[in-house]
Amino acid sequence: MKKKLLKNLAVGIDLGTSNLLIYVEGEGTVFNEPSILAMDIATKTVVAVGKEASSLVGKTHDKVKIIKPLQGGVVSDIDMIKEILFFTLEKIFQSKINTIGTLIICIPSEITDTEKSAIIELTHGLGIGDVLIEEEVKAAAIGCGLDIHTPQGHLVVDIGGGTTDFGVLSLGEVVLSKSIKTAGDYFDKQIIDHVKEAHKLEIGLQTAEKIKISLASLTGNLPVDEENKNLQYKAMGRDLVSGLPKEATITAKEIRKLLLYCFENIKAVTIATLEATPPELAGDLVDNGILLSGGCSQIPGIKEYFEKITHVPVHISESPMTAVVDGCKKLLKAEKKYYLGTL
Ligand SMILES: Nc1ncnc2c1ncn2[C@@H]1O[C@H](COP(=O)(O)OP(=O)(O)OP(=O)(O)O)[C@@H](O)[C@H]1O
Ligand SMILES: [Mg+2]
Structure with a gap:
């Protein structure tokens, strides 16, 4: 492949279902916030992205709509991807988006070729000439410090918000990959259903995520400290019978049982991936x-x-939530070195 001149700035983006991370050459990771945007319905303009938009979830009036452009690891709305990227990049570069010379963008692996082309097209539309789409597992492996360019095989399992991605890598490429929708968002939805059934309580997605982060565990023999730390979570919600606000106590034990059930699918695909290697x-x-x-x-x-x-x-x-963007940074450096070496 002919290398283009890497003029201007190099930028790496991890466009995750839950979180959007942006690395800018020479500055580091300058954006690390939820992949959410808030849009004014009447004017069709973005009013907030990331944390600011996330703080509006469940609290907006009918004039503002909260949008997650990626759901379950797939593009739910390509126009909204453009909006979130444009709004965020503009925030960072203040109308100088065209100073970006090279862009590496990591997206969930289930995205179709048509969607990939649409993403490349929209970044070209922002005035960015050199755009590369990378697989999340590959960037994550590089970000974690694995030397994937040797003939040695490595298995990476990335358990994110929308998808769990499995990838066997060797000689710098993904040899085998699989993506399933059993991941963080799915666990949250299962927690909502469980709390509804077991506690007759309706809770929101944010509460479910807090329960997961506070109580989730996968083995029954954790150190005592770990067991006791967050043994219970007092969740506020709406009583299904009376319709009034109610509090319920959720235990780590019931969440572990639920999670072990959810992980059966991850377990099956992990074993199938090992068998197919x-x-x-x-x-x-x-x-x-x-x-x-x-x-x-x-x-x-x-x-x-x-x-x-x-x-x-x-x-x-070591840094599970930044591994992909850390990998983008290393890929951008390697790309530049390769180009300079061919001068
Ligand atoms: N300490 C924690 N324990 C359990 N889950 C956590 C913890 N911290 C974050 N999560 C969950 O991790 C998920 C987000 O992970 P990540 O940022 O890797 O996803 P993503 O890259 O945006 O999604 P994807 O790669 O699927 O597109 C969310 O579901 C969040 O609730
Ligand atoms: Mg991810």
């Missing part, structure tokens, strides 16, 4: 183990859980 790479996986990244890889007990089901060593990314 070409034999010459499968041996490497036994030595190199599995690398977990993504926000949900922070669930206590996840390492022990994966080691028990796979019998291979499991490593957790």
Whole structure:
């Protein structure tokens, strides 16, 4: 592939279902906020993105609409992707978006070729000439410090908000990959259904996420401290019978049971991926183990859980929620070095 002159700034974007992260060369990660935007319905203009928009969830009047442009790892609205990228980049670059020379954008792997082309087109529309789309698992592996360019095989499992992505990498490429919708958002929805059924309480998505982050665990033999730390969560919601506000006490034990049930699918795909890995790479996986990244890889007990089901060593990314954007940064550096080397 002919390399273009990398003029101006290099930028890397992790366009995740839950979080949008933007790295700018020379400045670092300058944006790390929820992938949410708030739009004025009448004027069809964006009024807030990220944290600001997220604080409006469930509290907006009918003139403002809250939009998540990516849902379940797929593009739910390409125009809204354009809006969130444009609004955020404009916030960072103050109308100088065209100073971006090279852009690497990591997107969930389930996105179709048509959607990929649409994303490239819209970034060209913003005046960005050199745009590269990268797979999330590849960027995550690089971001975690794996040397994926050797003939050694590595298995990366990225458990994010919309999807869990499985990728076997070797010689710098994704040899095998799979993406499923069992991830953070799905766990939240399962918590909502469970609380409704077991406690006759209606709770919102934000409460469900707080319950997950406070109580989730995957093994029953965690250290006592870990067990006691957040044994219960007092959730506020609406009583299904009376319709009045009510509080219910949710326990770590019931959330663990629910989560173990949700993880059955992740377990099945992990095993299927190991089984489908070409034999010459499968041996490497036994030595190199599995690398977990993504926000949900922070669930206590996840390492022990994966080691028990796979019998291979499991490593957790040091910075699971920034691994992808960290990988973008390294990819941009490698790209620049490669270009300079060919001058
Ligand atoms: N400490 C934690 N324990 C459990 N889950 C967590 C924790 N912190 C964040 N999460 C969950 O991680 C998910 C977000 O992870 P991440 O930022 O990796 O997703 P994403 O990259 O935006 O999504 P995707 O890669 O699926 O498009 C959310 O569901 C969030 O609730
Ligand atoms: Mg992600």
